Amino acid sequence: MDSKHIEKLLEKYWNCDTSLEEEKELREFFRGPVPENMNDVAAMFRYFDSQQKQQLTSPDFDATLKKKIKQHRPEGKVVKLVYFYSRIAAGLLVVVAATYFVRQEVRKAYPPEIADTYSDPKLALEETKKALLMISKGFNKAQKEAGKIKVFNEAEEKIQGKVLDEVKKTDGQI
Amino acid sequence: MNLEVFENRVLPVKNKLFRFAFRLLGSSEEAKDVVQEVLIKVWNGREQMADVQNMEAWCMRITKNLSLDRLRSRQRRATDPIEEGVEIHHETLTPHERTEIHENMQRINEMIAALPEKQRQVIHLRDVEGYSYNEICEILELDMNQVKVNLFRARNAVREKFVKMNAYGL
Secondary structure: OOHHHHHHHHHHHHOOOOOHHHHHHHHHHHHOOOOHHHHHHHHHHHHHHHHHHOOOOOOOHHHHHHHHHHHHHHHHHHHHHHHHHHHHHHHHHHHHHHHHHHHHHHHHHOOOOOOOOOOOHHHHHHHHHHHHHHHHHHHHHHHHHHHHHHHHHHHHHHHHHHHHHHHHHHHHHO | OOHHHHHHHHHHHHHHHHHHHHHHHOOHHHHHHHHHHHHHHHHHOOOHHHHOOOHHHHHHHHHHHHHHHHHHHHOOOOOOOOOOOOOOOOOOOOHHHHHHHHHHHHHHHHHHHOOOHHHHHHHHHHHHOOOOHHHHHHHHOOOHHHHHHHHHHHHHHHHHHHHHHHHHOO
16 A cells, blocks of 8 residues: 555544544554554554454353343332232222121111011011001091091181172172 | 344444443453443333434443443542453564564553543544544534544644654653
8 A cells, every 4th residue: 555645644643634434444554564664653553453352251241131131120010010909909908898897887777677577477467456556546647637627618618608698798789 | 122122232232332441440340340230221221212313322321421430439540451352463473573562552552541531532432443423422422522622632642652752762
């Protein structure tokens, strides 16, 4: 390669005017044998070259990393699921407990009915009689009250009758 | 992003991340830790990353930030000798020439390690990794002007050292 061309490129390089391609060209050039006066610069470019080849030399790096990544992933999900289900369980527990207590309260407020009497005909008859008697009492009372209404009606009719008679009388006089 | 995409697109960048972290920290063990931290971060944040355009530059930026965090907590300049991967394997060289090359490399490594932090970052990204100016801006969160100024200073610091070395025959 033309050494003048290289010198020009080098000058551009020191002034930071070289493109990436030109810098690559310089690197290529300094990989080969170089004139004595360019030894330092060559060492620099070779240094850059060698640095780029440097690698993360750890055989278990990828494996350790993947392990850490995998450990991280399921952990988060399990915690989330536990939260999710415990929420539902808590809700159900509240509903069940509430139902239980309400039922107990209802039972206290309405004690069970007196033992039913269907198995004993005599007792059943008595109960029925009692019930019927109560109804008939109520009936009688109502009839009495209704009788009072009759008296009122009669009185009203009488008054109306008298008034009509009077009206007739006065009509006659006129 | 599933594990397969991660392995194909993100994991191969690990060497670049390692070199950058190593340049900043000067310790391969710590650089390795940083790279692992970066990759786990990327994996955990993969849902938010759907709209990241340049995944590689993004990973490099996280590497820079985590490395600088470590550096700050450590407060030590990275001037350790080069550890691995700098040997040039040239069959035709004599042992003497080989040690000379190694010495030269060592010297350049020290020169770059002695640069201020920003200049060191820029010269590494440009001259070792071959990133474009735009990508360097993105990685370092700097504007174009700052990137160019830092690169110019870094390259010229190296050049001046060469001039001095030749003048005094060091």
